[in-house]
Amino acid sequence: MDDWQKWRKLQRANLVARREAIAEKDRIFWSAAITLLLQQGFTILKKKIIGSYHPIRGEYDPRPVMDYFEKHGATLAIPEVTKKDAPLCFRKWWGKAPMKKGAYGIPVPDNTEQVIIDTALIPMVGFDQQGYRLGYGSGYYDRTLASSNPSPLVIGIAFEMFQLDSLHPQAHDIPMDFIITEAGIYQTIENKLISISTEECKAKNNLR
Numbered sequence: 189m190d191d192w193q194k195w196r197k198l199q200r201a202n203l204v205a206r207r208e209a210i211a212e213k214d215r216i217f218w219s220a221a222i223t224l225l226l227q228q229g230f231t232i233l234k235k236k237i238i239g240s241y242h243p244i245r246g247e248y249d250p251r252p253v254m255d256y257f258e259k260h261g262a263t264l265a266i267p268e269v270t271k272k273d274a275p276l277c278f279r280k281w282w283g284k285a286p287m288k289k290g291a292y293g294i295p296v297p298d299n300t301e302q303v304i305i306d307t308a309l310i311p312m313v314g315f316d317q318q319g320y321r322l323g324y325g326s327g328y329y330d331r332t333l334a335s336s337n338p339s340p341l342v343i344g345i346a347f348e349m350f351q352l353d354s355l356h357p358q359a360h361d362i363p364m365d366f367i368i369t370e371a372g373i374y375q376t377i378e379n380k381l382i383s384i385s386t387e388e389c390k391a392k393n394n395l396r
Contacts, residue, residue: 192356200322203314203350207246210347215246218347218370223253229373229389230343234260239278239305239340242266242295247311248345255283265303267328268296275332278305305340308333310364312346316355319344319363319376333362341365341393 210218226233234257243249254264267276269291279297290296310329314322321344323329333342344364348371355361366389367374367381373389374381384392 192358195356196322197325199352199355200313200325203322204245207313207347207350210246219248221370222248222345222368223256225368225373225386226253226343227256229368229386230393231390232393233257233307234262236307236341237263237265237303237305239265239267239276239308240281241309241311243311244294248347250309250345251283254281258282263303265305266297267332269328273327273331275335276328278303306338307341308343310342310344312344312350312364312367314350314352314355315344315346315364315367316352316357317381318354318357318379319367319374319381320355320357320361321364322352322355327360330360330362334360343368345369 238254238257240250240254241247243251254262258264264281265278266281267278270277280300280303281297285300286298287295288298308329310321312321313324316322321329333339342362342365344367346367346369348369351369357363363376363379365376367376373384373386375384375389375392376382
């Protein structure tokens with residue numbers, strides 16, 4: 189595709205508008221399903237340093253499941269934009285952590301300790317059948333993942349209705365290791381999304 193940036197911009201606007209228009213009862217039901225899948229399929233996260241996010245514009249709210257993992261031993265963090273075109277900085281977060289308004293008006297931890305994450309829960313505007321994510325277009329997550337060594341376990345989260353055939357991936361795009369929707373768990377295997385059970389997911393991740 190020649191003008192993939194314009195195409196993605198149009199897709200992004202359309203998908204965000206559709207997400208914001210989801211009925212509240214559907215959002216609650218779908219979100220509960222995603223939370224349960226994370227708890228059952230990713231028990232390994234109880235031992236991890238998890239980079240999560242503060243939800244905006246109708247995204248799945250990860251805070252309840254993050255509270256669950258923290259109570260079972262995980263360390264939590266939320267990203268902060270510290271410099272334009274730079275990787276994200278992850279700061280420790282907990283339910284009553286001090287917060288401030290960060291870039292784009294999104295709340296971030298107020299000068300809590302910086303940590304290096306080993307797992308990233310990443311919100312997705314959309315995703316495709318090859319495991320690639322459509323974000324908001326700023327590229328922060330791509331830069332962060334590209335500069336991480338070792339690479340964290342990457343879990344993308346979206347509602348099932350936002351799956352597309354292809355995002356026409358570019359060289360800088362990084363596929364998700366796993367994608368979670370209310371419909372189930374997908375793993376990216378050989379450039380293709382494969383549906384797996386919670387038990388399969390748990391077994392695969394416990395080997396890491």
